[in-house]
Amino acid sequence: KAGVTQTPRYLIKTRGQQVTLSCSPISGHRSVSWYQQTPGQGLQFLFEYFSETQRNKGNFPGRFSGRQFSNSRSEMNVSTLELGDSALYLCASSLAVSGVWVDYEQYFGPGTRLTVT
Amino acid sequence: QKEVEQDPGPLSVPEGAIVSLNCTYSNSAFQYFMWYRQYSRKGPELLMYTYSSGNKEDGRFTAQVDKSSKYISLFIRDSQPSDSATYLCAMRRNSGNTPLVFGKGTRLSVIA
Numbered sequence: 552k553a554g555v556t557q558t559p560r561y562l563i564k565t566r567g568q569q570v571t572l573s574c575s576p577i578s579g580h581r582s583v584s585w586y587q588q589t590p591g592q593g594l595q596f597l598f599e600y601f602s603e604t605q606r607n608k609g610n611f612p613g614r615f616s617g618r619q620f621s622n623s624r625s626e627m628n629v630s631t632l633e634l635g636d637s638a639l640y641l642c643a644s645s646l647a648v649s650g651v652w653v654d655y656e657q658y659f660g661p662g663t664r665l666t667v668t
Numbered sequence: 669q670k671e672v673e674q675d676p677g678p679l680s681v682p683e684g685a686i687v688s689l690n691c692t693y694s695n696s697a698f699q700y701f702m703w704y705r706q707y708s709r710k711g712p713e714l715l716m717y718t719y720s721s722g723n724k725e726d727g728r729f730t731a732q733v734d735k736s737s738k739y740i741s742l743f744i745r746d747s748q749p750s751d752s753a754t755y756l757c758a759m760r761r762n763s764g765n766t767p768l769v770f771g772k773g774t775r776l777s778v779i780a
Contacts, residue, residue, distance in 0.1 A: 593772035
């Protein structure tokens, strides 16, 4: 079974620009979560989507947004990039039946390394 | 105080040593406890998962949860150079599909 894929793997952007990152979950997984990982703050939860609906949201500004498509693929967007947005952005998918995680395991993708200059 | 505290290390041990990795937490509502391993330039992968208190063993890995002390541990026996990675503890509450809360991770190096 193919794992979680994320594109692109690496990205360099300039302050003020916007960026869109993509995540394809494991086939059959309907829950997708996004995390930001930095050396200073570690892994921090951004948001979670299930059946195209955002179910949970972390403490990030409104510049961070996401969406999920009917095929469970997800995108996250960061507008007006700041230097502090440089991080590894990780996507994780989970098997969820009727909205409830089945095995509580999240499978992570390799991440997108975003550098803002 | 952060909800989950984890010593970032780095921790360096000789091959064959027993490694002990720990996390403390402040939220007594946490019920599910996980350990993830993350190699350089890779996403985290789940190593161990336990519910509530107790021990769980899987090969060379043992996870312990002490809810009375709000303390969890991961032991690695007969450590190998391939165990060199960052180990992240994670936990979540027992209500709905609440998100995982992660420790910052401990970087481990096993020297051959």
